Structures are given as structure tokens and as C-alpha cells.
Amino acid sequence: MGRSPCCSSDDAILKKGPWTPEEDEKLLEYINTHGHGNWKTLPKHAGLNRCGKSCRLRWANYLRPDIKRGRFSEEEERLIINLHSTLGNKWSKIATYLPGRTDNEIKNFWNTHIRKKLLNMGLDPNTHKPRTDLNHLLNLTQLICAAQLGSLMNPWESSALKVQADAAQLLQNLIQTLNTNQLSTITAGLVGSQTSYPYEGLINGTSSLYADEPAPVPQKFHLMSQTSSDQHQSQGVIDNSWASFEGYESSDISDFLISELVPESPETATTSMNQMGDDKTNTNHGSTMSPDSSIFQAWEKLMDDETDNSFWKDILE
DNA sequence: AACGCGGGCAACCGCTCGTAA
DNA sequence: ATTACGAGCGGTTGCCCGCGT
Numbered sequence: 001m002g003r004s005p006c007c008s009s010d011d012a013i014l015k016k017g018p019w020t021p022e023e024d025e026k027l028l029e030y031i032n033t034h035g036h037g038n039w040k041t042l043p044k045h046a047g048l049n050r051c052g053k054s055c056r057l058r059w060a061n062y063l064r065p066d067i068k069r070g071r072f073s074e075e076e077e078r079l080i081i082n083l084h085s086t087l088g089n090k091w092s093k094i095a096t097y098l099p100g101r102t103d104n105e106i107k108n109f110w111n112t113h114i115r116k117k118l119l120n121m122g123l124d125p126n127t128h129k130p131r132t133d134l135n136h137l138l139n140l141t142q143l144i145c146a147a148q149l150g151s152l153m154n155p156w157e158s159s160a161l162k163v164q165a166d167a168a169q170l171l172q173n174l175i176q177t178l179n180t181n182q183l184s185t186i187t188a189g190l191v192g193s194q195t196s197y198p199y200e201g202l203i204n205g206t207s208s209l210y211a212d213e214p215a216p217v218p219q220k221f222h223l224m225s226q227t228s229s230d231q232h233q234s235q236g237v238i239d240n241s242w243a244s245f246e247g248y249e250s251s252d253i254s255d256f257l258i259s260e261l262v263p264e265s266p267e268t269a270t271t272s273m274n275q276m277g278d279d280k281t282n283t284n285h286g287s288t289m290s291p292d293s294s295i296f297q298a299w300e301k302l303m304d305d306e307t308d309n310s311f312w313k314d315i316l317e
Numbered sequence: 318a319a320c321g322c323g324g325g326c327a328a329c330c331g332c333t334c335g336t337a338a
Numbered sequence: 339a340t341t342a343c344g345a346g347c348g349g350t351t352g353c354c355c356g357c358g359t
Contacts, residue, residue, distance in 0.1 A: 016329070018353080040344070056345080057328065092347060104327075107348075112325055 015049045019058055023048060027055055028063055061104045068100025072109055080106060081114060085128045 030046035036059065039052035048055060061067075072080070076098055083094040091103035091110075098106065110125075118125040 018327075038344080053330095053345085054328080060346095061327070089348065103347075108326055111349095 014051050014054075016054070019062075023050070024058070024063060027058060031059060031063075057104075061102045064102075066100055067102065072101075072113075076101070077109075077114065080110065081118075081128075084110065084114075 026046050026048055030042065034045070036042055036056070039056045042048075042052055043050045043055050046055070050058075079097060080094060083097055087093050089107075091107045095101055095103040095106050115125040118128070122130055124130070
């Protein structure tokens with residue numbers, strides 16, 4: 001259905017662009033006195049030459065008294081990554097778990113900081129899975145060529161080692177993804193349907209970020225209610241109903257999300273990744289080893305020789 | 318000092334959703 | 339069932355500022 005833009009007919013008259021302190025003051029004064037009421041009629045009553053939508057955004061993203069300014073804490077960052085892995089780009093929903101932060105602010109933070117961070121880790125920021133797209137493979141071949149060239153030209157130069165490390169990271173993700181089915185079968189047999197540790201799916205590429213089933217919820221949490229529209233909307237992701245956990249403050253939910261979905265610290269993540277590496281190695285040593293795995297093993301061995309654990313730490317940091 | 322470039326952020330645009338008539 | 343409208347959401351744009359050359 002939709003509707004025409006709210007201010008289209010008055011575009012020539014209504015002001016756009018950055019807000020002046022005077023306009024801010026008028027809007028604040030009006031809302032403090034009368035409440036915002038109807039946004040469409042608000043600008044007229046408040047003496048502002050803006051469209052109602054512009055006023056609403058200004059209020060919601062900047063003037064609201066409960067807005068928290070300043071840098072995002074590590075805690076907030078981790079929470080955002082968690083929530084994004086579950087909710088996707090539902091910035092407003094994510095914002096409900098971060099008091100004082102606006103959806104716009106979180107969205108900007110994601111696009112400017114976290115997204116790059118995940119990309120640097122070789123993870124697709126949309127799916128939170130290791131990247132395996134063609135461009136990624138192209139990067140891999142380029143990196144391998146660069147690494148070989150670098151080694152030939154100057155084997156001890158740090159940039160050459162860095163390129164090799166990047167190639168190893170890409171290859172590692174690829175291997176993990178290729179091994180996904182194998183691992184899933186094995187872990188399913190060992191631990192049933194439960195994930196053995198929180199970030200496993202993210203690390204090995206089996207993460208069900210947009211899968212049919214939501215992340216497992218501890219028994220102590222139970223939903224107060226779930227409307228039919230929620231059910232329709234959620235389609236397997238956690239929705240606003242999370243806000244209605246009985247007897248738990250939002251911080252409790254945050255704690256749960258953090259403890260359930262991510263390691264407590266990058267160091268833990270490093271450990272997890274190493275564990276995955278061990279698992280994979282064990283898997284490869286098993287009877288299911290594919291003929292191609294020797295190539296991967298050779299690569300991994302090469303990288304083991306070239307880099308130590310600090311490599312993973314660097315990537316994660 | 319001047320310039321170009323890239324990052325960060327506020328604001329806008331166009332669409333969907335929910336609801337009332 | 340359809341339509342119109344307000345509200346809200348997510349994606350995109352454009353400006354500002356800091357940094358490197």
C-alpha cells in the first residue's frame with residue numbers, strides 16, 4: 001500500500017538540512033510543554049518550518065533527554081554483534097536492548113566500525129559466517145600470489161608474512177566452511193542438538209543466523225506473550241517479545257545474550273578458534289579425511305610454521 | 318598552506334506496517 | 339475488503355572534520 005512522502009507537497013517551503021540551535025530549542029520547548037502528540041501538526045504548533053517527520057527524527061535521534069552520547073563500550077559492541085547475528089538489520093529492535101542508544105546511532109556504528117571489524121576477520125557481516133564468495137576466493141588467489149612473490153623477494157619482510165597470514169585466514173575460513181557438514185554430523189552425534197559452545201556456528205560457518213530456529217533460550221526465561229503478528233514477523237528470529245521476560249531486567253537479558261552467544265573476551269574467542277582448529281585436525285586424522293585434505297593440511301602446517309598464536313590474537317583484535 | 322581523501326555522523330528518502338474509517 | 343493516514347524502519351546521501359601528502 002504505502003503512502004506518498006509526508007512532506008512532498010510542501011517541499012518548496014519546508015526547511016531541510018541541519019537543524020539550528022534555535023530550531024532545537026523550539027522543538028524541545030514545545031515537546032516539554034505539550035508532548036509531541038501528532039507529529040504532522042507539531043511543527044505548525046511549535047512554530048517550526050519543518051515537516052513532522054523531520055521533527056520526529058530530530059527528537060528521536062538527538063534531542064531526547066535519555067540519549068546516551070559518546071563512544072560505544074566493548075560491552076555494547078559485543079551486545080550489538082550478538083543481537084545482529086540474531087535479529088539482522090533490525091536496528092530499532094537492537095536499540096531496545098541498548099538503553100540510550102538510537103537505532104540510527106547503532107546502524108552508523110555498525111556500518112562504520114563493526115562491519116569492517118568482521119570483514120577483517122574474514123567474516124561476512126551480513127551472515128556472520130566466514131566469507132566464501134567468489135570475490136573472497138579471488139582475494140585468496142591474489143593473496144597467495146602476493147605471498148609467494150613477497151617470500152621470493154624478501155622472505156623476512158613483515159609485510160610478506162602479513163600477506164601470508166591473511167591468505168591463511170581466508171583459507172582457514174574456507175576449509176571450515178567446506179568441513180561444515182562433516183563437523184555438524186560429528187558434533188550432532190556427540191552432543192545432540194545442543195551447540196557445544198556459543199560461537200561455534202559463527203566460527204565454523206554453521207551459524208543459523210537467519211535459520212529456521214532461534215537461538216536456544218534457557219529454561220529460566222519464558223515468554224510472557226507472543227502475538228500473532230510477532231509470530232508472523234519473527235520467522236525464527238527473536239523479536240520484541242524478548243523485552244517481556246518475566247522478572248528479568250534488560251541487563252539480565254543482555255547478560256544472557258552475551259553469555260549465550262559470544263565468548264566473554266576476544267581471548268576466549270581465540271581459544272575457541274584454536275579448539276576448532278584442533279577439532280578439525282582430529283577430524284582430518286580420522287577415517288573421513290578427504291583426498292584433498294592433504295593440500296589443506298600442508299597449507300595449515302606451513303602457516304603453523306610461519307605464524308604463532310599472536311596471529312589469531314592480532315586478527316581478533 | 319593547500320589540497321585530496323576517507324571516515325563518521327546527522328539527516329533525508331522511500332518504503333512498509335498498523336490502524337481507523 | 340478497501341482506502342487513507344500516521345508512525346516507524348532501514349538504506350542512502352551529503353556534509354564536516356581530521357589526516358596525510
